[in-house]
Structure formats: structure tokens, C-alpha cells
Amino acid sequence: MLSRRRFLAYGSTGMLALSTGCKPHHLNWLAEPDSTDAPLSLSNKAEIAHLKERFLGYPINMKTPPQAFFDWREQLYKAGINQFPYNNVGDPFKDSPIPYNSHDFEKTLIERFAVHYGFPQNNRWGFLSHSGTDSNMHGMYMGRTILKGRTGKTPKAYFTREAHYSVQILRDLLGLEGIEVDTLDSGAMDPQDLADKLAQHKAQPALVILTLGTTFKGAIDPIDDIQAILSDYSSYLHLDAALFGGYLPYTAHAQTALQQTTSGKIRYDSIAVSCHKFFGFVSPAGLFITRQSHFEEFHDLFSQIHNPEYIHHVPGTITCSRDAVKPAEFYFYSSDESIAQIKTDAKQVLLQTDWLMKQLQYHFPEYLATRANPLSNTIYFRKPAERLINKYSLATMQLTRKQKKLDFAHVVIMPHVSNAILNEFLTDLSDQKNLS
Numbered sequence: 248m249l250s251r252r253r254f255l256a257y258g259s260t261g262m263l264a265l266s267t268g269c270k271p272h273h274l275n276w277l278a279e280p281d282s283t284d285a286p287l288s289l290s291n292k293a294e295i296a297h298l299k300e301r302f303l304g305y306p307i308n309m310k311t312p313p314q315a316f317f318d319w320r321e322q323l324y325k326a327g328i329n330q331f332p333y334n335n336v337g338d339p340f341k342d343s344p345i346p347y348n349s350h351d352f353e354k355t356l357i358e359r360f361a362v363h364y365g366f367p368q369n370n371r372w373g374f375l376s377h378s379g380t381d382s383n384m385h386g387m388y389m390g391r392t393i394l395k396g397r398t399g400k401t402p403k404a405y406f407t408r409e410a411h412y413s414v415q416i417l418r419d420l421l422g423l424e425g426i427e428v429d430t431l432d433s434g435a436m437d438p439q440d441l442a443d444k445l446a447q448h449k450a451q452p453a454l455v456i457l458t459l460g461t462t463f464k465g466a467i468d469p470i471d472d473i474q475a476i477l478s479d480y481s482s483y484l485h486l487d488a489a490l491f492g493g494y495l496p497y498t499a500h501a502q503t504a505l506q507q508t509t510s511g512k513i514r515y516d517s518i519a520v521s522c523h524k525f526f527g528f529v530s531p532a533g534l535f536i537t538r539q540s541h542f543e544e545f546h547d548l549f550s551q552i553h554n555p556e557y558i559h560h561v562p563g564t565i566t567c568s569r570d571a572v573k574p575a576e577f578y579f580y581s582s583d584e585s586i587a588q589i590k591t592d593a594k595q596v597l598l599q600t601d602w603l604m605k606q607l608q609y610h611f612p613e614y615l616a617t618r619a620n621p622l623s624n625t626i627y628f629r630k631p632a633e634r635l636i637n638k639y640s641l642a643t644m645q646l647t648r649k650q651k652k653l654d655f656a657h658v659v660i661m662p663h664v665s666n667a668i669l670n671e672f673l674t675d676l677s678d679q680k681n682l683s
């Protein structure tokens with residue numbers, strides 16, 4: 248079992264804590280065991296619950312999964328998963344040379360979620376990645392490889408400043424030139440500016456990264472308008488749906504997340520969704536889904552890049568060894584019962600966001616509360632006092648309003664957020680007058 252000594256020794260601050268006898272302040276809720284080799288325990292469950300339910304500032308669902316999830320975990324454990332190094336190296340749609348894998352769970356969960364995102368039957372491929380960022384990396388790498396294969400030219404990467412910072416990092420990692428596209432007032436990509444910029448770089452194909460729910464503002468890039476513009480270009484469209492991709496398919500706005508419409512129109516080429524965000528999976532993971540036909544095109548090019556002999560097939564993934572425990576566990580979330588719960592949660596968060604927005608506009612107009620669109624569970628507003636930032640773990644950002652830089656914070660309504668906490672938050676806002 249993990250002892251306090253070993254736990255603290257894992258991090259560099261831990262080493263300092265051990266040598267000075269003090270704990271990092273964010274670990275203050277850890278018990279002080281009699282002996283440093285005593286098992287790690289949480290001394291103050293009430294305090295953890297308090298922190299969890301007031302967590303309003305980042306898109307992480309703090310709801311504890313249902314008991315059935317922990318029962319499922321136990322069944323997996325009894326079957327051997329997590330008892331020794333299972334490994335999902337390779338393509339989950341193929342046999343693995345390592346017999347201890349959870350490819351079957353991984354393939355099935357991808358096929359099930361692909362249905363919710365409207366990927367056509369028999370044309371679905373994907374895997375469970377390490378995170379939304381990892382899924383973005385695969386989408387951008389696949390797009391770059393396919394476009395280079397089709398045209399012989401390296402594409403330029405088009406995205407807005409509202410795109411998640413992982414996109415900027417991945418652009419650098421992939422050695423792509425980035426073209427920053429302007430945004431509309433909502434924070435969504437401006438299709439006209441994209442059209443202008445594409446026209447300036449006609450000679451190169453376009454790798455376009457759109458966002459369904461931008462990180463700070465909750466804006467939705469207009470996929471259909473942009474696809475119409477892209478029809479004149481050699482392009483690949485990766486959709487970063489890290490947060491909104493977790494709930495929009497289960498609402499009346501499901502069409503916004505569809506890969507292909509019922510009339511057969513293709514809207515994007517690959518999608519990334521974080522599993523620990525809306526779904527509330529207990530550790531970071533991501534869905535990466537694309538069309539089987541795209542994967543095959545990528546596969547042919549990818550097989551020229553490396554020698555697949557060692558694992559008997561082309562893996563299709565950038566990372567070699569991959570976690571086998573997470574797909575087996577996350578499989579739980581693809582069941583009909585889990586999807587029914589996600590549907591209920593999605594309805595609740597949108598209603599709560601409607602309500603909070605009205606309250607903020609009516610009682611606190613000076614906070615300039617803004618919701619980018621009615622599909623968003625995110626509201627941003629002038630930064631309140633530091634006490635509230637800390638109490639509700641609010642993310643903050645400087646935004647330009649009327650050519651002035653102002654500090655803003657946002658609230659992201661996730662399934663663990665109760666009406667009582669929202670009321671408490673509003674009461675706290677009315678108790679403090681000074682904008683920072």
C-alpha cells in the first residue's frame with residue numbers, strides 16, 4: 248500500500264516536504280499518520296466533499312460514479328485486469344501480439360460512441376487515447392499525413408486564438424505553420440476570415456481545427472459554414488469536442504456533433520472528446536474517432552513511415568504501449584444505462600446554465616455575464632474577488648472589451664453542480680462588491 252513517505256516522495260515538492268516536515272498546502276487534508284509508513288488516508292472527507300461540490304471553474308465532472316461502476320471495476324480486477332501489465336499496444340480493431348489486452352472492450356466502446364456521433368455503419372475507427380490532447384494529436388497527425396499523401400505538400404494549420412492551448416503545442420510539435428483565424432464576437436471562428444486566409448495560401452492544403460465548445464468562452468465554431476468554404480480546397484477538418492462532445496449528442500442539439508448528417512453530408516473528419524470531462528470518468532482519457540476509410544488512407548501512408556514487423560501490424564496510434572485498464576473501465580460508460588444518465592445530466596446542466604445566466608444578468612449586470620450560445624454550459628463574467636476565485640476554483644483570463652484588457656472568470660456547470668451551490672455562489676457575489 249502507498250505510504251505517506253512514498254506518496255510525498257513522488258514529487259519534488261514532496262521531497263522538500265519530507266525534509267522540512269511540512270506538507271504542500273494543497274495536501275493539507277491528508278491525515279498525519281502516527282508513523283510516516285502508515286497507510287495513506289484522507290482525514291477529512293467532509294472537506295473533500297466541500298471542495299468537490301464547489302468546483303465550478305473547470306470542465307471536470309466531480310460526481311462520484313455509480314456503485315455499478317465500482318462493481319464493474321472489481322469484476323475486471325477479478326478477471327485479472329490491473330493485476331499485471333496488460334497492454335493495448337496496436338490497433339484495437341486488430342489482434343494484438345500481446346494476449347493480455349482489452350482490445351475487445353476498446354473496439355466495442357468506440358463503435359458504440361461512434362453511433363452517437365453519427366459515423367456511418369461499417370465506417371468507424373478509433374481508440375481510447377490518454378486525453379483530449381492526445382486525441383487532438385492523433386487528429387492533427389492523421390490530417391497532416393493524409394493531406395501530405397494526397398497533395399505532396401505539408402498543410403497549414405488553421406485555428407482561432409480561442410482553440411485550446413494543446414492545439415498550439417501540437418502545431419509546434421508537428422512542425423506546421425499556423426494561421427490564426429479571427430473570431431466573431433461569440434468567440435467562434437469567423438468563416439469570412441477563414442475564407443480570406445485560405446485564399447491567401449491556396450497553394451497548400453488546409454488542416455482546420457475547429458472547436459465544439461471553446462475552453463474559456465464555450466463558443467462553437469460554425470462547422471457547416473466552414474465545410475462549405477472548404478469544398479474548394481484540399482482539406483482535413485479535425486473537431487476538438489473535448490467538453491461539449493460529452494453532452495451535446497444526448498440533447499435536442501445532437502445534430503451539432505454529427506460526423507455525417509442523415510442526408511449523407513460529411514461535417515468533419517475526426518473528433519476528440521475528453522472522458523474525464525462531461526462523462527466524469529475517474530482518470531484522464533479521450534475518445535478519438537474517425538472514419539474507417541480515413542484510417543485506411545492514413546494506414547497506407549503510416550506503414551511507409553515505420554516498420555510494423557515487431558507487433559505484426561500497423562498500430563494506427565502514435566503511442567506504442569497503451570493503457571488497457573482504462574478502455575475496460577470506460578466501456579462501462581458506453582452502456583445504455585450510462586448513456587441514459589448522461590442524457591439526464593446534460594438536460595440538467597443546460598437548465599442550470601439558463602437559470603444562472605438569467606440571475607447574473609438580472610442581479611449583477613456589472614459583471615457583464617456572457618454565454619456564447621444556448622448550447623453552452625459555460626458563463627464568463629468580470630473577475631470577482633480573490634476569495635471567490637479560491638472558494639470555487641475559478642479559472643480566470645484577460646479578455647479585451649472595447650479595446651481595454653479586463654479580467655474575467657468563468658463558471659462551467661457540470662453534473663456535480665447543485666442548485667444550492669449556485670445559490671451560494673450568487674449570495675457570495677452579492678456579499679462582495681469590489682470587482683478586481
Ligand SMILES: Cc1ncc(COP(=O)(O)O)c(C=O)c1O
Nearest residue numbers: 378379380411461462487489521
Ligand atoms: C476545448 C478543449 N480541448 C482540449 C482540451 C484538453 O483536454 P484534456 O485535458 O483532456 O487533454 C481542453 C481542456 O480543457 C479543452 O477545453
